[in-house]
Amino acid sequence: MPDIRLRKTVLSREDIFHEGGPAADTPHLRGSILAIIENPFAGRYAEDLQPFMEDLKPLGLEMARKLADALGGPAAIQGYGKGAIVGEAGESEHGALWHVPGGYAMRELLGDAKAIVPSTKKVGGAGARLDVPVTHINASYVRSHFDAIEVGCNDAPRANELALALVMTTGPRIHDRMGGLAAEDITGEDGLR
Structure with a gap:
């Protein structure tokens, strides 16, 4: 297989204190x-394609590692996802190449993460955006x-490129109040409940 030819990386971090409700003492981080x-x-x-x-x-x-470090380290991470934008000379199956290396990288780094890493992919031109x-x-x-985190880069992917994305968060949405299973009540070993 060919060597990875990396053109650049783009790292982004949001510090969210509120979305119209009371301001949090500690911001919710998304990156x-x-x-x-x-x-x-x-x-x-x-x-x-699989050997790649x-x-x-x-x-x-x-x-x-870079993303977790930007958000306070692996122990701070509570949410994750992955995605890929395939340049116009590729096909969506090329984005599917990211499922294993992107997902398992985060699960390995985070230790005992049990849930499947949600993902999305599409074919798009330079400047395309993706909700992960x-x-x-x-x-x-x-x-x-x-949640979902929008990713993209103004000059990527070019027709012969892949834009591979990982996203992470440090907790629930800043004003979460929709009920359901709480993080502290997780009992399952299969990543579901």
């Missing part, structure tokens, strides 16, 4: 990291952590 890489499959059909997933694993782990879903790291039914 994203994008890696803009060359798509080695752009412009052609390739039957076997193995090549992407070190990049996924490096991205997960977020759920609690240990139980997908924790409503307080249902």
